[in-house]
Amino acid sequence: MKKRYLLLTVCTSLALWGQAQVYTTVNAPANPGGVCYYMTQTGQTATAVWADEGIILGSVVTSVTIEREYEVYLGSVANGGEGIAFVFQQEGPAAIGAGGGSLGYGNGGGVTPSVAIEIDTNPQGYESAASNQDHLSLHFQGNHTVFTAGPVTLPNVEDGAYHSFRINWTYSAVTGNSTLTGTFDNTYSISYSFQPSLFFNLSNTIYYGFTAGVSPARTNDQRISFAAPGALGSCSALTFPVELTSFEATPLDNMTVGLSWTTASELNNDYFEVLRANDGALWQIVGTVDGVGTTQEVQQYRYLDLSPNPGRNYYRLRQIDFDGAFGLSDIVEVYADFEGDLRLVAWPNPTSATLHAGVELMQGEAAVALKLFNMNGQEVMVQHLPAGTRTYQQVNFDVSTLPRGLYFLQASAGDYTVVSQVSLQ
Numbered sequence: 001m002k003k004r005y006l007l008l009t010v011c012t013s014l015a016l017w018g019q020a021q022v023y024t025t026v027n028a029p030a031n032p033g034g035v036c037y038y039m040t041q042t043g044q045t046a047t048a049v050w051a052d053e054g055i056i057l058g059s060v061v062t063s064v065t066i067e068r069e070y071e072v073y074l075g076s077v078a079n080g081g082e083g084i085a086f087v088f089q090q091e092g093p094a095a096i097g098a099g100g101g102s103l104g105y106g107n108g109g110g111v112t113p114s115v116a117i118e119i120d121t122n123p124q125g126y127e128s129a130a131s132n133q134d135h136l137s138l139h140f141q142g143n144h145t146v147f148t149a150g151p152v153t154l155p156n157v158e159d160g161a162y163h164s165f166r167i168n169w170t171y172s173a174v175t176g177n178s179t180l181t182g183t184f185d186n187t188y189s190i191s192y193s194f195q196p197s198l199f200f201n202l203s204n205t206i207y208y209g210f211t212a213g214v215s216p217a218r219t220n221d222q223r224i225s226f227a228a229p230g231a232l233g234s235c236s237a238l239t240f241p242v243e244l245t246s247f248e249a250t251p252l253d254n255m256t257v258g259l260s261w262t263t264a265s266e267l268n269n270d271y272f273e274v275l276r277a278n279d280g281a282l283w284q285i286v287g288t289v290d291g292v293g294t295t296q297e298v299q300q301y302r303y304l305d306l307s308p309n310p311g312r313n314y315y316r317l318r319q320i321d322f323d324g325a326f327g328l329s330d331i332v333e334v335y336a337d338f339e340g341d342l343r344l345v346a347w348p349n350p351t352s353a354t355l356h357a358g359v360e361l362m363q364g365e366a367a368v369a370l371k372l373f374n375m376n377g378q379e380v381m382v383q384h385l386p387a388g389t390r391t392y393q394q395v396n397f398d399v400s401t402l403p404r405g406l407y408f409l410q411a412s413a414g415d416y417t418v419v420s421q422v423s424l425q
Contacts, residue, residue, distance in 0.1 A: 021051055021052070021053055021226070022051070022052040022053060023035070023049055023050065023051055023052065023209075023226065024049070024050045024052055024093035024094065025037070025047070025048070025049050026047060026048040026049070026050070026094060026095070026096045027046060027047045027048065027096060028047070029047040029048075029049060029212070030326075032235075032238060032326055032327070033233075033238050034225070034227070034232070034233030034234065034235075034237070034238055035225055035226035035227050035233040035234070036223065036224075036225045036227075036233065036234060036235035036238055037049050037210070037223065037224055037225070037235075038221065038222075038223050038235075039084060039104075039210065039212035039222045039223060039224060040212055040213075040214040040221060040222045045099025045100055045213060045214055046096055046097065046098060046099030046100075046102070046103075046104035046211065046212070046213050047096075047104055047211065047212050048087075048095065048096050048104050048105070048209060048210065048211040048212075049209050049210050049224070049226075050092075050093040050094075050095065050207050050208070050209035051207065051208055051209050051226070052093050052207070054205040054206050054207040054208060055088075055205070055206045055208065056202070056203070056204070056205055056206070057171055057173070057196055057200070057202045057206065058202035058203040058204075060171060060173040061173060062172070062173055062174060063170070063171060063172040063173060063174065064170075064171055064173075065168065065169070065170045065171075066167070066168070066169045066170075066171075067166070067167065067168045067169075068166070068167050069164055069165070069166045069167075069228040069229075070086070070164075070165045070166070070167070070210075070224060070225060070226060070227070070228070071162050071163070071164065071165070071223075071224065071225035071227060071228060071229040071230075071231075071234045071235060071236060072084060072119060072162070072163050072164075072165045072222075072223070072224050072225075073161070073162050073163070073221070073222065073223035073224070073235060073236075074119065074121050074134075074157045074158045074159075074163070074222055075121070075158045075160070075221050075222055076158060076159065076160035076221075077158055082100055082101050082103055082120070082121065082122045082212075082213040082214055083103050083118060083119050083120040083121040083122060083212070083213065083222070084103060084104075084118075084119050084210055084211065084212040084213075084222055084224060085103045085104065085105050085106075085116045085117065085118045085119070085139075085210065085211050085212075086116065086117050086165070086167055086182065086208070086209075086210055087105045087111060087114050087115070087116040087208065087209060087210070087211055088114060088115045088116075088169075088200075088206050088207070088208050089105075089111045089112070089113065089114035089115075089206070089207055089208075090113050090114075090200060090201065090204055090205070090206055090207065091111050091112070091113075091114075091207075092207065093207055095111045095207070096111070096211070097110045097111045097142055097211065098110065098144075098213070099213045099214065100213050100214070101122060101144065101213060102144045102213055103116075103118055103120065103144065103211055103212060103213040104211030104212050104213045105142055105144075105211040106139070106142050106143065106144025106145075106213075107142065107143065107144045107145060110141065110142020110143065110144065111142045111211075112141045112142050112199075113141060113199040113200055114140070114141060114142050115138070115139075115140055115180060115194075116138070116139045116142070116211075117136065117137070117138050117139075117167070117180070117182035117190060118135075118136065118137045118138075118139065118144075119134075119136060119154070119157065119165065119184065120134065120135055120136075120137060120151075121134050121157060121158050133153050133154070134153070134154040134155065134156060134157050134158070135150065135151035135152055135153050135154055136150055136151060136152040136154060136182060136184060136188060136189075136190040137149065137150035137151040137152070137190065138150055138180070138182070138190055138192050140199070141199065148192060149190055149191070149192040150190045151190075152188055152189070152190045153188075154184060154188055157184075162229050162230075162234075162235065162236040163184060163185050163229070164183075164184070164185050164186060164228065164229050165182065165183070165184055166181075166182070166183040166186070167180075167181070167182055168180070168181040168182075168183070169181075171196065176195050176196075176197055177193060177194075177195055178193065178194060178195070178196050179191060179192070179193045180192055180193075180194070210224045212224070223235045242263050242265075242266050242267070242269050242291070242319045242321075242327065243263055243264040243265045243266075244261060244262070244263055244317070244319070244327075244329055245262045245263065245264045245298075246260075246261055246262040247259075247260075247261040247315075247316075247317060247329050247330065247332055248260050248261070248332060249313070249315045249332045249333075249334040250334065251308075251334055251335065252304075256304055256305060256306050256308065256417070256419065257304075257305040257308040257313060257315075257334055258302065258303075258304055258305075259274060259302065259303045259304070259305060259315060260300065260301065260302050260303075261300075261301050261317060261329070262298060262299065262300050262301070263298070263299045263301075264298055265295065265296050265297075266291060266292060266293065266294060266295050266299065267294050267321070268293065268294055268321040268322045269291030269292060269293060269294070269319065269321055270290075270291055270293075270320050270321050270322045271288050271289060271290050271291050271319075271320055272288065272289045272290075272291060272301065272317050272318065272319050272320075273285050273287075273288055273317065273318040273319075273320065274286050274287045274288065274289065274303050274305070274315065274317060275315065275316050275317070275318055276305065276308070276309075276313060276314065276315055277313075277314045278309045278312065278313060278314070283316070286305055286307075287303055287305070287375060287376075287377075289301055289303055291319070293322075304377060306373060306377070306408040306410060306419045307408055307419050307420070307421045308334075312333065312334075312335050313333070313334050313335075314331050314332070314333050315331070315332050315333075315334070316328060316329050316330065316331045316332070317329040342359065342360070342361055342368075342411060342412075342413050342416035342417070342418050343359065343360045343418065344357065344358070344359050344409070344411040344418045344419075344420050345357070345358045345420070346358075346409050346420045346422050349422050349423060350422070350423035350424065350425040351399065351422070351423075351424060351425070352399075352400065352424065352425055353398070353399065353400045354396055354397065354398060354399065354400075355372075355396070355397040355399050355409070355422060355424075356394060356395075356396055356397075357370055357394065357395050357396070357397065357409060357411070358393070358394045359385070359393055359394075359395075359411045359413075360393070361413050361416070365387050366387055366413040366414035366416075367384060367385060367386055367387040367413065368384070368385040368393070368411060368412070368413045369382065369383075369384050369385075369411070369412045369413070370382065370383045370384075370385070370395055370397075370409065370410070370411050371409070371410045371412070372397060372399075372407055372408070372409055372410075372422075373407060373408045373409075373410060374403075374405070374407055375405060375406050375407070380402060380407070381397055381399075381402075383395050383397070399424055402424055403424075404424050404425055405423070405424060406421060406422070406423055406424075407421070407422050407423070407424060408420070408421055408422070409421075409422055
């Protein structure tokens with residue numbers, strides 16, 4: 001996926017890194033806006049973002065110094081990496097390597113030819129005690145396990161803070177030598193001198209960008225910005241259009257979960273997506289709620305999940321504005337103990353013409369109401385069964401004229417309610 005931005009900073013490499021830049025993403029890292037990318041939020045073990053307008057060292061007459069400052073965020077969970085890498089490579093803007101500890105560029109299909117500077121947050125212990133801590137290291141040819149330079153020990157960088165990461169590459173066309181330096185927070189540096197012509201074709205484009213890796217068992221949210229910390233378009237400078245002040249989930253007696261949230265202010269707020277997971281990792285959209293656009297007044301929202309999973313449920317909100325920028329809420333957890341005395345079965349599922357519903361009231365002799373709701377919570381059909389003896393009863397719904405999609409069938413009798421999800425195809 002390609003996005004075009006106008007960068008307002010002037011590069012010291014003159015025409016080599018232009019101001020009008022195109023970025024290509026690999027494996028769909030999220031782009032909430034500007035030149036900010038969330039590298040490990042999509043469930044992929046390896047992601048990359050490459051600048052399409054790269055570097056051609058063969059066009060340098062005497063010498064050039066390329067220097068840029070970027071913003072990086074390594075998460076907030078100690079040893080929750082794996083980490084990120086800044087890579088120069090000639091495979092092209094679709095290049096990607098192995099995930100996990102290979103940080104998206106390394107072993108097992110590594111990106112070559114390449115030079116990479118890693119910010120590694122997962123203990124490795126490959127060659128020295130320093131590599132068993134957060135560290136900087138430099139690697140050639142996608143070889144993640146062999147240190148060309150370093151490692152340089154870092155303090156814990158999974159601290160929930162944004163950091164500066166500066167790249168400086170000085171190249172002499174006269175001698176053919178170059179020196180590449182990576183500096184973290186203007187304090188910790190790694191540097192190495194080499195001849196680019198040993199593995200790069202100097203007449204062809206050298207692409208540059210970030211890769212990231214994460215293992216399935218790890219949890220860190222890793223972000224990068226093609227801008228300095230706090231600069232226009234950086235992750236830390238993005239202002240999400242909603243100030244969320246509360247978000248709660250409550251199990252209700254009718255075997256549903258009620259969600260409520262409050263905003264203190266909103267800017268261009270289009271809508272909310274309500275996301276649910278039963279394992280805290282695999283999220284699905286269970287509904288949407290419209291926002292109010294722009295306001296400085298407190299707004300309260302509610303959503304009723306008619307079909308939560310029995311047991312533990314996790315919820316979060318994805319807020320999306322009119323320009324497509326989005327923000328994610330914190331996760332709330334609720335336990336739904338749905339042991340009841342009303343049983344419901346619906347078939348066939350999916351169906352296209354007739355939906356059969358069978359209900360059985362195990363306790364009491366209350367009347368039963370069967371209601372069909374669409375995904376917006378609107379009641380589209382209802383049937384009532386009179387009070388009688390405790391027995392199995394069946395009713396039929398003609399759904400042939402309803403729009404195709406997901407629906408919820410709800411059975412209520414006295415204090416008991418049960419819901420089943422059905423699909424019309």
